[in-house]
Amino acid sequence: MTEQTTPRRIRPADRKSQLAALASALFAAHGYAHVSVADIARAAGVTAPSVYRHFADKQALLVAAVLTGGDRLQACTDRVLSRPECALDDLADELAELGVDYPQAVSMWRANSAFLTEDQNTEILLRTREIVERWGAVIRANRPQLGDRAAVRVAWAVLSVAGSLTVHHTRLSNTRAKAALHELISRTLVLDTDTAPPFTAPTLPPSGERTRRDEILDAASELFADRGYTAVGIDDIGAAVGISGPSVYNHFPSKLSILVSITRRSATTLEAGVIAAYARTSRPGPLLRGLVDSYVAAITTSPDLVVGFRSARILPAQTDTSEHLDSQRRYVRRWIDLLRDVHPGLPSEEAAVAVHSALSIVNDAVGMRRGTARDEFTAEMAYLMKGVLGV
Known part of the structure; x- marks a missing residue:
């Protein structure tokens, strides 16, 4: 990675979680293969040995970044499903906001699965599948005529749409980006792959x-x-x-x-x-x-x-x-x-x-x-x- 990142000194109590967050941002911006532990340390305003006190190697940082994204996705899902009679618009609202504010939460694993072990990929797949199936249940509750499998396939498509901002560099304000994602997610939620x-x-x-x-x-x-x-x-x-x-x-x-x-x-x-x-x-x-x-x-x-x-x-x-x-x-x-x-x-x-x-x-x-x-x-x-x- 050649681009310089402004160092952000972090408090020791927050160091491990913030190192994972910084690594996630750098991996998303430059690609895992082009980011070194030294780059992550520089962005955090610490030394490389300080990073190694928390993570064994760069791959461990990637695992932490992916799991952190999964935690955010899980929290978003819990939040929207806690609403009484959760509507499809509620799901679109939450996922559009997450897709703009923290797009790595829905894209980090898909973009970097080749750098994870088989066991790590299996663990993350099972976790992601559980979340997507919960979205599918919301879709089915709002569209009872939809088959279970079709609802889950629509939910997977929603995941792709929500995480799509990481694959391009279109300049758009957060307000416009959220509105655009909301519209696209809403369109996806009313589709039926069986047709x-x-x-x-x-x-x-x-x-x-x-x-x-x-x-x-x-x-x-x-x-x-x-x-x-x-x-x-x-x-x-x-x-x-x-x-x-x-x-x-x-x-x-x-x-x-x-x-x-x-x-x-x-x-x-x-x-x-x-x-x-x-x-x-x-x-x-x-x-x-x-x-x-x-x-x-x-x-x-x-x-x-x-x-x-x-x-x-x-x-x-x-x-x-x-x-x-x-x-x-x-x-x-x-x-x-x-x-x-x-x-x-x-x-x-x-x-x-x-x-x-x-x-x-x-x-x-x-x-x-x-x-x-x-x-x-x-x-x-x-x-x-x-x-x-x-x-």
Whole structure:
């Protein structure tokens, strides 16, 4: 992490909890892999040895940050469910406020699960699932016609929407951000995945003859999505395609070049979806729905997109990688512009919040592999995204 953070000296009595909170903020801003214990100590106005008196290592700080977020999410849930005859609007109010005031509470685990142990992930998953199921019970109480499973799937989508502010940097006042999140959460809460229409993947041009390079990219993409880029070595990639690690260098000069190629391939896939959508229609509503369908099809058939969107903090600021980040921004900008065409008068900032909320629903579900093997998964994802966008 190169950006300097203004030190905030903390009282000894508060040190452990505040170190966890500062670590959470730094991990969210810069990515776990790019924050050191020294960075956290500097932000706290203490020395690195002082941090180690409370935490064994950086991973222990991550666990504390994730659990602190879980505590906040639990407290928010307890607070809203304590209200007599809790209404859906009450749930939207509380989650919108939490999503703006402490967005890491609903996103820290999803963004950093690759850096946790299997046991830690299981513990946090069970805790999160319990919270989401409690939201599902509130949804069912207010919408008795909704099935139990549909209510829980809607609740998971609500979690993604509430935590979506951490994936972009749209400048918006807290008041406007809370209002925007409240509106999007409210839209999500009235959806019913059991009514999702059948999903038909857009037809894209054939990609051509496959090569050994493609096999290496496929294997690396799976490994990066599963373990995270930093935890995967060249030998791992070679073994996945039946060759030695050094043999991979006959096709790519470095592990970074493999990641760059994956991100370029993901950008090419998205652009193919855009071209196919524009070939079918020029009307904003159908166009945006077509982009949703092509995105869902792409992210559910290859891990490239998950790897690509996670790579923003991994790829260094150099010419051959900045083009990928620019491509991502242009792609999202197209969604934002189309959404504003569909909803005249919608400010650009609110449109950006809506688009990132919709993308977060499927990104989170695929990234956490939550129900992705079900036949109806793609249809439900496209339905939820279109519902949040109002298209």
